Amino acid sequence: MELLDASLPYLLPIVYALAMISVFMGLCSYSVLAERKVSSWIQGRVGPNRTRLPLLGHIPILGNLLTGLGIFQPAADGLKFLFKEEIVPGHVNKFYYMLAPVVALAPALTTMVVLPFGRYIDVDGVTQPLVLADVDLGMLIILGISSLGVYGIVLAGWASNSKYPFLGGIRASAQMISYELAMGLALLPVFMWAATPGSEYGMSLFGAVQSQQTLWLFIWQPLSALIFLVALFAETNRLPFDMAESETDLVGGFHTEYGCFKFGLFFVAEYAHVIMGSALFVLLFLGGWNFLPGLADPWGGGLIGTLMSVGWFTAKVFAMIFFFIWMRWTLPRFRYDQVMSLGWKILLPLAVGNLVFNTIIIALYDTFTR
Amino acid sequence: MTDILFYIFAAITLISALLMVVSPNAVNGAICMIICFVTTAALFVLLEAYFLAVIQVLVYAGAVMVLFLFIIMLLDVNKDTSDLLKDKMTLGASITGFTLLVILIGSAFAGGQHLPETALLPVIENPTGEGAGIPFTTSAKSFGYSLFTKYMLPFQVTGFLLLAAMIGVIVVSKKHSENS
Known part of the structure; x- marks a missing residue:
């Protein structure tokens, strides 16, 4: 018992982190299912509706319902990836070939350390975030770590040692550099408004959420929100920006030479990035766990209030994931030069102009209200 | 730890x-x-x-x-890099760099000297910087505060350097028009 008490401060963070990873990976696999179901719905198909688990699937009415919704499909997909024969093509650079899927997934999982997903009111009546590590540089850490994710794609393209994956890798790196810039510049006005002089939040995401209690940033910073959203689509390599794997001109893009579980890792990494991006957009522009604009927190403290804040935040994230999927099956893919000119000639000047405009407004506001 | x-x-x-x-x-x-x-x-x-x-x-x-x-x-x-050491530029640069490193380490430790050990200043959460100068803190806000007050000139000069580099790149990479 004493040993347990002594080791609890070290054990608890590990338990929390493992719990968060399990929830996150569960979300990843079910967003794959959501992608398949929504795409089939948009295209007038049925989607996965046959996979049935032995016991659970044979409960009279519930079993049929769950099977029809495809609830058991992710388990079948995961097992398929695990039990396929692991093939390593002879012409690849083996070390980087094996490393690339891991490098692609690890940053997406690392960024969730600083991602707040709810709030609780502690014994002193102060609102605190529910987060693994509450640091005042949260946003910068997420930008920094997620910018490492591109190495997975670049290394995969290079290590495959064949033409089309290589082109995919090159495209991914060029696209990443271009859109990172606009993304960072679009975020600056948000934090300039959120971190008013005297506030103690700094660049933490919790501060950004707390500053949206009356008015969501999406409403009064629409340009920032739009630039950030477009850059987010580009950074997650989703259609209409999936230049790295556009299957009509690059076969399969950077993962052409990958199969079985290594391909599965890339697949999961893509959805991990989508979920992280959705959560980030909700936190920054859609008010996080605040209920509605003007009506921030009708639930009060206590356990129920905490659960409601987590639940409301999760609901918003699901809505954003649906938006990601909806866009993918609605918009056609850009041509590569269009992606580049959109990034450099439209988004970047817009972001710079937005920053200058907001700076002037803040300076005027400071001058005339003091 | x-x-x-x-x-x-x-x-x-x-x-x-x-x-x-x-x-x-x-x-x-x-x-x-x-x-x-x-x-x-x-x-x-x-x-x-x-x-x-x-x-x-x-x-x-x-x-x-x-x-x-x-x-x-x-x-x-x-490309093949086997004759890297025959390249006189590379050799000269390596030797110069190594000599500078030896001089640096030597000047830091030789003759009873040692690396200066400055005492860590107390960490203050939200410095105002008025009067008593700017104390050392770890938060991003105080970092920005000192950057835009005490170190304003170096900051501006760095920005100007970057601007010059950017214009230089544009000039170098710009294609000459047909008639010039």
Whole structure:
């Protein structure tokens, strides 16, 4: 018992982190299912509706319902990836070939350390975030770590040692550099408004959420929100920006030479990035766990209030994931030069102009209200 | 615990830096450089310079090295490097660099001198900077405060340098029109 008490401060963070990873990976696999179901719905198909688990699937009415919704499909997909024969093509650079899927997934999982997903009111009546590590540089850490994710794609393209994956890798790196810039510049006005002089939040995401209690940033910073959203689509390599794997001109893009579980890792990494991006957009522009604009927190403290804040935040994230999927099956893919000119000639000047405009407004506001 | 972490990260930094220099393969070198940057950021974290650590990862490991890797892959700079030491420029640069390093270490430790050990100033959460100067803190806000007050001139000069570099790149890479 004493040993347990002594080791609890070290054990608890590990338990929390493992719990968060399990929830996150569960979300990843079910967003794959959501992608398949929504795409089939948009295209007038049925989607996965046959996979049935032995016991659970044979409960009279519930079993049929769950099977029809495809609830058991992710388990079948995961097992398929695990039990396929692991093939390593002879012409690849083996070390980087094996490393690339891991490098692609690890940053997406690392960024969730600083991602707040709810709030609780502690014994002193102060609102605190529910987060693994509450640091005042949260946003910068997420930008920094997620910018490492591109190495997975670049290394995969290079290590495959064949033409089309290589082109995919090159495209991914060029696209990443271009859109990172606009993304960072679009975020600056948000934090300039959120971190008013005297506030103690700094660049933490919790501060950004707390500053949206009356008015969501999406409403009064629409340009920032739009630039950030477009850059987010580009950074997650989703259609209409999936230049790295556009299957009509690059076969399969950077993962052409990958199969079985290594391909599965890339697949999961893509959805991990989508979920992280959705959560980030909700936190920054859609008010996080605040209920509605003007009506921030009708639930009060206590356990129920905490659960409601987590639940409301999760609901918003699901809505954003649906938006990601909806866009993918609605918009056609850009041509590569269009992606580049959109990034450099439209988004970047817009972001710079937005920053200058907001700076002037803040300076005027400071001058005339003091 | 911090000491052990410091030795681990310092060892990784030094080994990856060495491997980056001696690696004949350009991509291997670039990867070693990324590892070196990330572990340097880890050392910054151990020094409680969180802002510097994040910027190190964001700018160097995340943006500059992506560009490096992009260029390496695009130009395919994987030529034969066996006669590297015959190149007089490389040899001269190596010798000069090594001599400078020896002089630096020698001047730091020789003749009873040692590296200066400054006492850590107390950490203050939200400095105003009025009157008593700017105290040393670890939060990003005080970092920005001193950058825009005490160190305003160096900051502006750096910005001007970057602007000059940017204009230089535009001038160099601009295509001449047909009639000129």
